[in-house]
Amino acid sequence: MKSSRSAKTLAAAAHEAAVKEVMTTPKPGLVDAEGRGCHEDMDCAMFIKSAEAIAPFWEIQAEAGLSLLPPKEALAKLREAGAEAELAMFRATGGINTHKGLIYLMSLLLYGAGFAAAAGGGAARAAEAASLVVRGSVASELASLASRPPDRPLSNGEKLFLAHGVTGIRGEAEGAFPSVTRHGLPVLRKSVASGASENDAGLAALLEIMAVCCDSNVIHRSGFDYWKNIYPPLVAEARRKFDPLRPDYRPLRELEKKFLPLRVSPGGAADLLSCTYFLYLFEKI
Ligand SMILES: CC(C)(COP(=O)(O)OP(=O)(O)OC[C@H]1O[C@@H](n2cnc3c(N)ncnc32)[C@H](O[C@H]2O[C@H](COP(=O)(O)OP(=O)(O)OP(=O)(O)O)[C@@H](O)[C@H]2O)[C@@H]1O)[C@@H](O)C(=O)NCCC(=O)NCCS
Ligand SMILES: Nc1ncnc2[nH]cnc12
Numbered sequence: 001m002k003s004s005r006s007a008k009t010l011a012a013a014a015h016e017a018a019v020k021e022v023m024t025t026p027k028p029g030l031v032d033a034e035g036r037g038c039h040e041d042m043d044c045a046m047f048i049k050s051a052e053a054i055a056p057f058w059e060i061q062a063e064a065g066l067s068l069l070p071p072k073e074a075l076a077k078l079r080e081a082g083a084e085a086e087l088a089m090f091r092a093t094g095g096i097n098t099h100k101g102l103i104y105l106m107s108l109l110l111y112g113a114g115f116a117a118a119a120g121g122g123a124a125r126a127a128e129a130a131s132l133v134v135r136g137s138v139a140s141e142l143a144s145l146a147s148r149p150p151d152r153p154l155s156n157g158e159k160l161f162l163a164h165g166v167t168g169i170r171g172e173a174e175g176a177f178p179s180v181t182r183h184g185l186p187v188l189r190k191s192v193a194s195g196a197s198e199n200d201a202g203l204a205a206l207l208e209i210m211a212v213c214c215d216s217n218v219i220h221r222s223g224f225d226y227w228k229n230i231y232p233p234l235v236a237e238a239r240r241k242f243d244p245l246r247p248d249y250r251p252l253r254e255l256e257k258k259f260l261p262l263r264v265s266p267g268g269a270a271d272l273l274s275c276t277y278f279l280y281l282f283e284k285i
Contacts, residue, residue: 005117011058053092065114168216184276196244215268
């Protein structure tokens, strides 16, 4: 009997997760159904267009896992399809970076979900299998940064690693997505089970992720000291005040008002919310 967790169904779940993320509203500093947050160059329609442009590449990533390709052999295949997805994204957005981080994260998670579907297991198994693809390669990739030739400029995340040892998206993936499996996903599951709407459960999950993830977008936009000392108590206050079961969005709107002057955008947390939605859908397939 054909597994209901086929490459097609996994790819469809990845696309649905990316759309759910951008539609979750109101997200502080981020693009959503109401507005642009701290982004002058992106809006909801662009994110939807970008998600549709990268969707055709999800199936190949899932297939690599479903075929139980060993992690290190899978890396080259995932990288190739990921690079093509990135090109498709930039074509669709006119060169704006909407989902570069998500392409990396979701490619790994789709491999992991395919592997878990074939070998047996749920969200935790999928995240663990995903992390094995990049385990070890992150350290060597970051170690080579200091000797990077001048014609290949460092990215925001790479600069932050050299300056502060921040591992950002790479550390999250290599660590088996702890902000998702230990924080975002349990909050999403519990909130929905208690009767919250999926949108409001997603907002609660986002705040939980913002409180724990090492978001290189926040750091490169507002500075390491702000991210270390000012950002955490602001997020904690919104987390304390926002109840997905009795949704009053004022704490989220007040947080966005504090973010706007500094262009603070938790884009990394937004990507991890997409990953949270994906694993939530994966468990229900
Ligand atoms: C591994 C790569 C994806 C790393 O790429 P790169 O080094 O170029 O990027 P970084 O600067 O390291 O940031 C990566 C993006 O990842 C998101 N992110 C940040 N922190 C985290 C975290 N802790 N956990 C998860 N994800 C995180 C974030 O991406 C989102 O935000 C971007 C949009 O926001 P914006 O502020 O507009 O971003 P910019 O355009 O950079 O800023 P402005 O100029 O506008 O101010 C968007 O990308 C969202 O997705 C970070 O930006 C990559 O190098 C890689 O290896 N790719 C290979 C191809 C591939 O994907 N292969 C498949 C898997 S092997
Ligand atoms: N909704 C969003 N707004 C801004 N940056 C993002 N990166 C991923 N999702 C995003």
